[in-house]
Amino acid sequence: MIRYYQEDIDFKFKHKLLNNKWLKFVAESEVRSLGDIGIIFCSDNYILDVNMKYLQHDYFTDIITFDYCEGSKLSGDLFISIDSVRDNAAFYGTEFEDELNRVIVHGILHLIGYDDHSESEQAMMRSKEDYYLSLRPVVCSVAK
DSSP states (O other): OEEEEEESSOOOOOOHHHHHHHHHHHHHHTTOEEEEEEEEEEOHHHHHHHHHHHHOOOSOOSEEEEEOOBTTEEEEEEEEEHHHHHHHHHHHTOOHHHHHHHHHHHHHHHHHTOOOSSHHHHHHHHHHHHHHHHHHHHHHHHHO
């Protein structure tokens, strides 16, 4: 089950049911199932505090993924800075919703086991993000 929360920010996520169907599709395409996923929308300051407290990283980021997966069942928490997503959308010249969907699927891909430490891992992650983002409109239109 996917649950949505907000911390330290006033943000309402739209289209939760469609998003859930899309993320279920992503998981099943990677031979996984969805367990308990928490998507926590927050501010830059909140995610910085999480980054420092749990990872000892003193910098801002758009997402932090905590992995609680067991076997092929995906479970975890995705902390997403809405401030950083907005900044990234402006920087890359994309729509806010598109960038937000990219960050969400990025977190799910981390839970699946993809990483982004090396250049080759980053290329694979970006390829997977692009692939699943391209299928989102099809999956969501079928899901209605």
